[in-house]
Amino acid sequence: MQKVHHASTHAGSVLDFILVSSPAFPHRCETLESQNSNPNPNQNRNPTMKVAPKLILLFNDPAGVGAAIHAAIIPNPNSPLQRSEESFERSLEGYGIGGEKASGEAAHLVDRDGELVVTVLLMGYHEPPVLACAINEVLHSIKEENQSTALTLILPFVLPATKLKIEEKIASVDRKKSIYGAQLGPETDFTRSAISKTQKLPSLTQIHYEPLACLLQFVHVLNVPAVLLIGQIGQHLHNEAVRGELETLHELGELLASSLHLSFVKDRVKLNQGKTSKAAEEPWRALYG
Secondary structure (H helix, E strand, O other): OEEEEEEEOOOOOEEEEEEOOOOOHHHHHHHHHHOOOOOOOOOOOOOOOOOOOEEEEEEOOOOOHHHHHHHHEEOOOOOOOEEEEEEEEEEOHHHOOOOOEEEEEEEEEEOOOOOEEEEEEEEOOOOOOHHHHHHHHHHHHHHHHOOOOOOEEEEEEEEEHHHEEOOHHHOOOOOOOOOEEEEEOOOOHHHHHHHHOOEEOOOOOEEOOHHHHHHHHHHHHHOOOEEEEEEEEOOOOOOOOOOOHHHHHHHHHHHHHHHOOOEEOHHHOOOOOOOOOOHHHOHHHHHHO
């Protein structure tokens, strides 16, 4: 179990994320963090990755949440923005990992001058320790290419209550806001505005979801403005009925799109109901969330 003291909320306080992962996972992340400036010094570098100043970062998780958001974010009707897509692939041989690559799909929202406005990046899903290597490599490629760009990360997730332990007793409840949010890194007008539309993520929140836990550590290293948006399912929220995954995803997507002046098309949302990762089915992982 690890604490990460780096996420400023919109109230200006410090958020103590408690990242709960498998036994070997935190050490692997920390090792790669220390190598972040040059994770592969003895081999040819992977190509860098051009992205927009606003970057939505997703995982192609088994349930299909990341893929659904990636597909559903499009320009507003009559907007001059155009959506273009490309795939990416980065070798992980520099980490001693052969046979697997950091790969995925990038959807760019481009203006009439050809400038990237928003990028929706869907990363392939990996289990630890490959997960940490893939995140590190993709973020390093982005950082190298976009050093002169004021990059802002947007991190949307939908998690079951078993993966996100929230101290509801000490949280101030805003019944009109169903999505939790937290600001990481330097504050900007965009991050302040986006977080204002969410329910404040309470201090001492326990994150038991390895992709998010690892990603937060690397975002801390980058020290760029970032917005964390989480829709929680599988529990009673504010004395209402149990929220369904699809309903929560729709609300998260609409909040995300409105913050970026884009559209979220519900008809494009398709989830893989009932699917979990192989690792999530291993009994020993229940001990670690």
